[in-house]
Amino acid sequence: MTLTVSNLHTHFFTRAGVVKAVDGVDFQIAPGEILGLVGESGSGKSITGFSIMGLIDDPGRIVSGSIRLKGEELVGASEDAMRTVRGNRIAMIFQDPMMTLNPVLRVDTQMVEAIRAHEKISKRDALARCRDALGMVGIPAPEERLRAYPHQLSGGMRQRVAIAIAFLNEPDLIIADEPTTALDVTIQSQIIHEAQSLCKRTGTALVWITHDLAVVAGIADRIAVMYAGRIVETGDIDAVIDTALHPYTVGLLGSVPTSNRRGERLTQIPGMPPNVMNLPKGCAFGERCPRRSSECDAEPLITEPRPAQAVRCFHPHGQGGKL
Amino acid sequence: MTVFVLRRLIQAAIVVLLMSMIVFFGVNVVGDPVDMLVSPEADQAEIARVIRDFGLDRPIYEQYWYFLKGAASGDLGNSFIFGQPALKLILHHMPATLELAFAALFMAIILGIPLGLYAGLYPDRASSKAIMAGSIFGFSLPTFWVGLMLIMIFAVWLGWLPATGRGDTATFLGIEASFFTRDGLSHLILPALNLALLKISLVIRLTRAGAREAIQQDYIKFARAKGLSTGRIVFVHLMKNIMIPVVTVLGLEFGSLIAFSVVTETIFAWPGMGKLLIEAILQLDRPIVVAYLMIIVILFVVINLVVDILYSLLDPRVRLGEQGA
Ligand SMILES: Nc1ncnc2c1ncn2[C@@H]1O[C@H](COP(=O)(O)OP(=O)(O)OP(=O)(O)O)[C@@H](O)[C@H]1O
Ligand code: SF4
Ligand SMILES: [Mg+2]
Numbered sequence: 001m002t003l004t005v006s007n008l009h010t011h012f013f014t015r016a017g018v019v020k021a022v023d024g025v026d027f028q029i030a031p032g033e034i035l036g037l038v039g040e041s042g043s044g045k046s047i048t049g050f051s052i053m054g055l056i057d058d059p060g061r062i063v064s065g066s067i068r069l070k071g072e073e074l075v076g077a078s079e080d081a082m083r084t085v086r087g088n089r090i091a092m093i094f095q096d097p098m099m100t101l102n103p104v105l106r107v108d109t110q111m112v113e114a115i116r117a118h119e120k121i122s123k124r125d126a127l128a129r130c131r132d133a134l135g136m137v138g139i140p141a142p143e144e145r146l147r148a149y150p151h152q153l154s155g156g157m158r159q160r161v162a163i164a165i166a167f168l169n170e171p172d173l174i175i176a177d178e179p180t181t182a183l184d185v186t187i188q189s190q191i192i193h194e195a196q197s198l199c200k201r202t203g204t205a206l207v208w209i210t211h212d213l214a215v216v217a218g219i220a221d222r223i224a225v226m227y228a229g230r231i232v233e234t235g236d237i238d239a240v241i242d243t244a245l246h247p248y249t250v251g252l253l254g255s256v257p258t259s260n261r262r263g264e265r266l267t268q269i270p271g272m273p274p275n276v277m278n279l280p281k282g283c284a285f286g287e288r289c290p291r292r293s294s295e296c297d298a299e300p301l302i303t304e305p306r307p308a309q310a311v312r313c314f315h316p317h318g319q320g321g322k323l
Numbered sequence: 324m325t326v327f328v329l330r331r332l333i334q335a336a337i338v339v340l341l342m343s344m345i346v347f348f349g350v351n352v353v354g355d356p357v358d359m360l361v362s363p364e365a366d367q368a369e370i371a372r373v374i375r376d377f378g379l380d381r382p383i384y385e386q387y388w389y390f391l392k393g394a395a396s397g398d399l400g401n402s403f404i405f406g407q408p409a410l411k412l413i414l415h416h417m418p419a420t421l422e423l424a425f426a427a428l429f430m431a432i433i434l435g436i437p438l439g440l441y442a443g444l445y446p447d448r449a450s451s452k453a454i455m456a457g458s459i460f461g462f463s464l465p466t467f468w469v470g471l472m473l474i475m476i477f478a479v480w481l482g483w484l485p486a487t488g489r490g491d492t493a494t495f496l497g498i499e500a501s502f503f504t505r506d507g508l509s510h511l512i513l514p515a516l517n518l519a520l521l522k523i524s525l526v527i528r529l530t531r532a533g534a535r536e537a538i539q540q541d542y543i544k545f546a547r548a549k550g551l552s553t554g555r556i557v558f559v560h561l562m563k564n565i566m567i568p569v570v571t572v573l574g575l576e577f578g579s580l581i582a583f584s585v586v587t588e589t590i591f592a593w594p595g596m597g598k599l600l601i602e603a604i605l606q607l608d609r610p611i612v613v614a615y616l617m618i619i620v621i622l623f624v625v626i627n628l629v630v631d632i633l634y635s636l637l638d639p640r641v642r643l644g645e646q647g648a
Contacts, residue, residue, distance in 0.1 A: 106639075
């Protein structure tokens with residue numbers, strides 16, 4: 001396994017109370033695998049990613065759990081040790097390409113430093129590698145782009161630069177936090193394709209965070225659905241899309257327009273995600289759940305009603321369950 | 324860029340001309356210099372002669388016209404008191420003021436930026452809060468009072484530093500300054516600190532605000548995600564962004580540093596233009612006052628221009644915008 005996250009809890013100790021942004025997350029990811037991490041806004045996707053990077057700032061902290069990269073424990077590792085992991089063995093791509101590159105530094109500066117932070121290499125050799133990386137993510141005239149400032153590049157170009165930076169040091173894992181949300185649809189699908197083929201080619205594992213199920217369906221091998229700081233369903237992408245088990249996943253699928261359900265009415269999940277500072281007793285989805293019963297006042301545990309598909313629910317939709 | 328500079332130069336010329344009018348007419352409304360120029364025993368004929376000699380009998384617009392004609396050839400009139408060209412007198416006193424202003428600017432930078440950066444990076448520490456409280460004092464205490472306190476503490480009680488004068492000067496690379504001698508330096512510290520206090524506070528606040536804002540930005544988080552060292556993140560990624568507003572504001576403030584040195588120079592008997600100005604005002608020596616104000620106006624205009632150019636060099640986004648325009 002490239003990465004094994006088990007029972008991860010990341011909380012923010014704010015003046016108003018404890019925000020349990022991540023509250024018991026488990027997942028694994030194999031080399032070359034692409035995991036789609038899906039959920040509504042505030043479900044804890046980004047915080048899961050930042051926890052893996054060791055980039056949780058005060059007042060937040062990883063309270064308990066384990067994050068193992070190729071067997072090596074990262075929770076509790078020293079800041080120095082984490083620095084050698086970041087950008088080198090685990091890289092991250094952010095949502096807004098307009099904001100992720102430093103506006104006053106040239107592209108070459110920002111790429112070369114990413115290499116030189118982790119290995120002793122001459123500037124010339126580093127530049128050559130940067131040029132190759134830009135070519136790899138489909139940037140025309142990379143030589144020229146290297147000398148550009150971020151504002152001289154389009155949003156799509158900038159996100160490609162960020163992706164190139166992520167791949168520079170051939171990491172084991174890349175965490176992409178909604179990397180295409182800010183881009184228009186054609187660029188979005190181009191970038192998804194490039195990222196996908198790069199991962200398959202290099203064997204890099206990829207966590208693709210998004211709230212858009214359609215995007216995940218296009219890129220991921222597996223999917224993990226997050227709700228209120230927990231993973232409520234996980235499984236192979238086709239299986240989950242075909243036969244979602246958790247009422248929340250079913251609700252999410254109902255709100256995605258797909259080609260084979262054209263003409264049908266889109267349903268919205270009623271209600272709002274709960275406040276993670278003040279979770280209801282029992283199942284966190286309970287207040288919005290159409291299948292809720294008195295049993296649901298207790299906390300549901302993970303079960304595996306079908307092979308390679310796990311769910312956290314007392315009354316999962318059955319096999320061949322109607323969508 | 325050339326078009327930009329040219330346009331700014333024309334604007335500058337108009338500003339200087341307008342200011343010359345305001346300054347000239349403004350100064351001529353105040354007081355009657357004749358009282359100062361003639362001895363109390365002088366008779367009517369003597370007074371009339373003085374008035375004619377100095378051109379004070381002519382209508383004011385005619386005086387202004389002569390002033391402009393002279394100014395165009397670098398002659399801003401003769402001092403009523405010293406009989407020497409006003410411009411020469413002011414230029415003679417300028418190096419001392421410039422030295423004081425540069426020393427204050429230097430202090431503002433080497434004290435203000437590190438303190439502001441520290442307070443911005445660790446806002447919750449008690450030491451940061453102390454820095455910010457100190458900067459409020461820097462803003463609100465009047466310069467003359469702080470100057471007197473500095474003299475009282477460091478010159479009178481502790482006896483560490485001299486309170487008045489410029490001390491020994493030495494010439495280095497054609498520049499005469501007290502900066503180059505030990506004695507001169509010890510004379511420079513107190514007045515420069517007094518003049519710098521407001522600017523140190525300003526730089527602390529600007530740097531802190533800049534750091535607080537920049538640190539929230541995605542590009543800093545991305546830089547951390549790349550595994551860069553803290554040093555590189557702070558001194559390259561953060562500082563490059565903070566320096567844009569700090570340099571701009573400091574540049575613009577340099578003019579006011581020179582203008583405000585009037586108070587400091589008076590307190591510390593620093594022989595600069597400011598002291599000359601105060602004496603000229605007391606003696607109604609109009610040409611000196613006018614020449615001083617004109618030089619300050621020109622200084623401000625030049626500084627503004629330089630800052631604009633510097634700003635466009637620092638910020639790549641502005642640099643390219645100019646080329647496009
Ligand atoms: N610094 C912080 N202090 C307090 N609470 C925080 C902090 N950062 C995040 N949170 C909380 O943690 C929860 C999870 O946030 P997270 O950013 O992981 O959501 P997300 O799933 O990525 O949502 P989005 O789709 O909007 O990006 C949210 O409720 C958020 O308010
Ligand atoms: S546990 Fe109960 S409330 Fe929660 S999702 Fe399942 S059925 Fe709904
Ligand atoms: Mg997020």
